[in-house]
Amino acid sequence: MLQPYSLLFCHAAQVLTLAGGPTDKPLTGAAHADWRIIEHGYVACLGDTIAAVGPMDELDAARIGPDTRVVDASGRVLMPGLVECHTHLVFGGNRADEFQRKLQGESYLDILASGGGILSTVRKTRAAAEEELLQSALHHLDGFRRYGITTLEAKSGYGLDAETELRLLRVAQQAGAQQPVRVVPTFLGAHVPGPEYKGRPADYLAMLAADVLPQLDPAAVPFVDIFCEEGAFSVDDSRHYLQRARELGFGLKIHAEQLHDLGGCLMAAELGAVSVDHCDYLTPEGAAQVAAASQGRTVAVLLPLVPLYLRQEKYAPGRQFIEAGLPVALSTDFNPGSCPSKNLWLALQVACLKMGLTPREALAAVTLNAAWAIGQQANCGSLAPGKRADLLLLGVPDYRELPYWLGENPVEQVVIGGQFV
Incomplete structure (x- = not known):
């Protein structure tokens, strides 16, 4: 019976x-x-x-x-349950003080030059106690759960040194164990070069590859990510770093084509990346190349709330991506600088309005395809x-x-x- x-x-x-x-x-x-x-x-x-x-x-x-x-x-x-496949969950403080400066016309580079931007978050994150970071992460996870998110990817990336980056991953794992939303950690030490490595991005990546990646267990931290963009890491440097991560058994991800069409998405797809994220400047022709290189297995994770929050006009052409055979997922990109929002429903709505997705396509992009983008398709x-x-x-x-x-x-x-x- x-x-x-x-x-x-x-x-x-x-x-x-x-x-x-x-x-x-x-x-x-x-x-x-x-x-x-x-x-x-x-x-x-x-x-x-x-x-x-x-x-x-x-x-x-x-x-x-x-x-x-x-x-x-x-x-x-x-x-x-919704699957949130691109967040920067663990960080210290916030950047609310910069919001009005942006509205008054200061550029990101102006704010960065005055010690703001990501450098501000790095300072606050390095100074924060581990328990403080944990309580912040638990607070944010509770907010995500209220929006119906049941599985969430959590990137590091606001330490930019070996010690703090490892602490951020540890906090993400602790937060996942202390509440019901399932947390999938991703190592994004290669967010931008750490301030101690200003002007030496290749040296910073070499430090991560030598001092941090070998300390990580791919069973616990399944993915390694990198920001391939002007002012961050070049396509060639990103390729070498991702190749080393692959040799160590990690799945690969990349932030690419957010501000310029450099070819990072295609490079990552050729290495077997599980996802290429942002893609605002990826062309439909480029999307077809990514789809062909990965045989439709690399997911384009689109982040429509980022250009909305940054008051940019350029959105990833999601409609053309789908027509080119590229699988599409959606995420908030929750972070303290370019998207302090946990509302994945709003991301879905903006994707329909600005990226051309239909309601059914957008629902697939925040559930099944998002699960594929973080290797959780067998579970959720x-x-x-x-x-x-x-x-x-x-x-x-x-x-x-x-x-x-x-x-x-x-x-x-x-x-x-x-x-x-």
Whole structure:
């Protein structure tokens, strides 16, 4: 006799399964929107795992026991937990004092020259006690959870020296263990050269490769990232660093084509990078090259709130990326400088407005494709038997309302691993 369900959501107006596409690579092309929606459906869980998903007329009532928690989802949407695939979770302080300076016309370079910008955050982060950083990370994770994020990538990158960068990764892991949102750490020591290495980016990367990467366990910190951009690291220096990271067993990521089209995305895809992030200046032709080089396995993580917050006009051409065969994910890029926002729903909405994504494509980009972008596709991102029971109950009856109600948080209930949180 089959075991009774532990949790059952029933009578949902729509169940957004995100299932039905390929299982061996991210959603590409038309598959971004060609996933199954079940009208008047249910999702059943057994412990921390999804046990069954389907229309109500296929529900096995014999598996509803006296201890089954039954939730009536009438008139509402059920969907997978959101996957936040690009954040800079752990940092000291904030840069609210610079916001008005930006509004008054000071450029980022002017602020940087006066000791602000990323250097300000580096100073505050280096000076912060580990417990202070941990409490800040836990505070932010609580905010992410309220938006329905159930899995989150956390980059280092605001220490820019060996000791602090290792501390940031340690804090991210501690924060992941102390609350329900699952945290996937990424090493971004190569954010920009540390202030002690001003004008010597290759020397800084050599220090990271020699002194930090060997101390990291790819099982605990699965990805190494680098910012390939003018003023940060060149394509050639980035290639050599990523090659060394790959030799040590790490998955690869890159910040590239944010401000200039340097070719970093294609270089990283040729090395087998799991994602290329930002991509505002990646052309549709370049996107097709990235897709071909990776056979559709490298995900373009687009960050629409960054140009919005920085008051820039250039947004990644997401519509053309999809048409070029490049899988697309979306993220906030939560950080203290260019996107102090945890609202992934707003990122989804801006992607529809400014990048040309349809509602169904954008939903795939914050769930299944985002899971692929951080190597979590076997665990989360869709509602399918055997996956972790990460679910959201939304206060709307139709998925098309999700990008429509601008800036609103539709989340009514969050389930992570079969538990309400």
